[in-house]
Amino acid sequence: MGEGIAVRTHEHVAELVLDRPEAMNAVSTELARTLTETTARLAADASVRAVVLTSSHERAFCVGADLKERNDFTDADMHRHRPTSRAAYTGVLELPMPVVAAVHGFALGGGYELALSCDVIVADETAVVGLPEVSVGVVPGGGGTQLLPRRVGSARAAELIFTARRVEAAEAHALGMVDRLVPAGEARTAALELARRIAGNSPVGVRAAKRALRLGFGRELRAGLEIEDAAWHRTALSADRKEGVAAFNEKRRPEWPGA
Numbered sequence: 001m002g003e004g005i006a007v008r009t010h011e012h013v014a015e016l017v018l019d020r021p022e023a024m025n026a027v028s029t030e031l032a033r034t035l036t037e038t039t040a041r042l043a044a045d046a047s048v049r050a051v052v053l054t055s056s057h058e059r060a061f062c063v064g065a066d067l068k069e070r071n072d073f074t075d076a077d078m079h080r081h082r083p084t085s086r087a088a089y090t091g092v093l094e095l096p097m098p099v100v101a102a103v104h105g106f107a108l109g110g111g112y113e114l115a116l117s118c119d120v121i122v123a124d125e126t127a128v129v130g131l132p133e134v135s136v137g138v139v140p141g142g143g144g145t146q147l148l149p150r151r152v153g154s155a156r157a158a159e160l161i162f163t164a165r166r167v168e169a170a171e172a173h174a175l176g177m178v179d180r181l182v183p184a185g186e187a188r189t190a191a192l193e194l195a196r197r198i199a200g201n202s203p204v205g206v207r208a209a210k211r212a213l214r215l216g217f218g219r220e221l222r223a224g225l226e227i228e229d230a231a232w233h234r235t236a237l238s239a240d241r242k243e244g245v246a247a248f249n250e251k252r253r254p255e256w257p258g259a
Contacts (some may be wrong), residue, residue: 004031005038006056010192012049012231014042018114019056026066027110028082032088039091040202046258049199049206051090051099052191053118061101061127064109067136082141085110089142092117096207098198102191103127103178108166113142115178119210122194123178124187125169132164150217152176203258204240208232 004020016038018025024029042048055061065085073081092099092114101115103123112129115121122192123129131144139145140161149157152175160167160177173181182190198206216224236243239257247254 003034004028005034006113007038007042010196011050012203013048013192013195014048014050015052015054016042017054017056018062021057023063023066023068024060024106025055025057025061025062025083025111026068027085027088027114028062028066028069029084031066034086034207035088036091039095041099043091043095046203047096049203049258050097051095052071052193052195053099053101053114054102054188054191055104056146057105059126060105060111061103061107062111062114064111064113066133068142074211085141089113093143095212096210097109097203098195098206100185100188100191100195100198103129104187107134107141108130110142113144113147116147117143120180120191120194121178122180122182122187122191123169124182125184127169127172127178127187128166129169129172129177130164130166131161134162135164138213148177184226199242202235202238202240202244202256204256205235205244208235223224 002037003019004016004025006019008015008017020026020031042051099118101118101121103115103121107115107127107129109132112131131140133140133146145161145167148160156175165176167175167179172178180190208231212228216227219227239259243254243257
C-alpha cells in the first residue's frame, strides 16, 4: 500500500499490517500518510466487515513515533507534521467496521495508541504496553489521554500516563488495558478468528452497533438511548434484517446483502 503498510484480505476481513521492521514499526511521516490513505480506502470498501491491525515485526507491534526522524525537526516542522500524525490515528479510530488489534512485544506511546484506537485489543504474553510520552517531554498525542481513561478509569489512566511506566501483558490484562490475553505467538491468530466471527454477522447491524457504542458512551442515559433508537431504525428497515429473520426461520446461514 505504501511505506510501512501492507493489507492482506481474508474474505470479508482485512488485515492491516504495520510493516516497517527496520524501525520496529515506528510511525514516520510517510507511514502516517500511508496509514491515513489505507484506512480511507478500507472505510469506503463495503465488502470489508472487520479489520485486524497486526505487525510484521517479531518483537514489536509498534514502538510509537519515529524519534530519530523527529530529532532533526524544527518547531515549524513539528507544527507541520502534527495534522499528518493526527490523521493516521483518526483514520483507525473512525473506521466504520469493528477493528481488532493483535499486539505482541512492544506497543508503546503511539504504538499503544494505535491499539487503543481499535475496538478490541488481543495481546499475547510477550506484550508490553504503555504511554511513556512525558518521559521525553511531550504528552500522548494519538488519543491516549482520552482513550485510556475510557478503558481503565481516570485515576488509573493518570497514574499510568504520569509515571510513563511500561506494563507487561498480565498486568495490562488485569487493568483492562488489553481485552484478551493469549499465549505467546497467538495474538494474530486469535484476532483473526475473532474478526471472522464478527464478519459472519450482519454488516449493517455490526456497523450500526459500533456507531451507537461510540456515540453513546459517556452521554446522559436518555440521550444514549436515543442514539440506540436511531441505530435500531437503521437496521430494522434494512435488507440484512429481512435476510436474518428469513435465515433463522429457514434454519440456514444468512447471506447478508449488506444493505
